Amino acid sequence: MHMYYGAIKSCDIANGEGVRVSLFVSGCRHACKNCFNPETWCFDYGTPYTEATTEQLLRLLEPSYIRGLTLIGGEPMEPENQPVLLELVQAVRKAYGTEKDIWCYTGCVLETDLLADSPYRCDATDALLREIDVLVDGPFVEGQKSLQLAFRGSANQRILRKKNGVFTEANQ
Template structure:
């Protein structure tokens, strides 16, 4: 897996100050995507153990709330397989940090049903995420007033509550 960028103090992609990892590779190609250079799976730099260590070091700071993974598309199957061991490492080493993922997939229709976006690690990856922002960017639904998302079709999902209840539970930022 490659990555296009790491932001070590990001305030736009989740609650608080976050470290954001922009993975490379996306076959969705949403019209007017804000990060279209990351569609290419070979864009950027290889995601290595040294990259993981650098991110974990940044996450270890007390003022950092957690990690956000976006792209490209983190739920491309080959990205899922590469990112899961890293997410599990963060969960073990930094259990109090939150993990947010952004995806153009919809949870019920693509990530939880058999098809292109699922593989043997999808469910385990979903179980290790606190918040999932799902749905493709749709230009004619763009709304600058939305918090942590670009278009009104996108949802901010509390993954822990969703998996416990078996139904989508939207994230409540008053938690």
């Protein structure tokens, strides 16, 4: 399995609560109109993800002021990306346990694309979802765009926090 990424932000405050390390993966089939990151639609955009990338991300997560890791894209839940991201989040859990939280932004809808039979489900999906603390789901919809929304681009997108192993919509 191979994956590319467009960027790593070591001090991101826009994509989740607190100061975060964000990995912008490459590859996205959603192609949302007026996407903020269309260059990442291409699966081989940017830099190949390697074991050294995982080591770099683990080092960037070390400082106590870093609250956690954000997976964003592109589309982290593309089946091509999920196995690599599963290995990454498992390494984060091994290194930091629940000390660092994991956010994931996806254009997929949890119930219809990730939990039900769909082109986005693969062998890694359930295990990856188990490791994610906050899932921001739903495609960006230009007609519902709002700059007033915290951690979302359009009103249809939901912030789903895991509570007792189940994602529930946050009141934000």
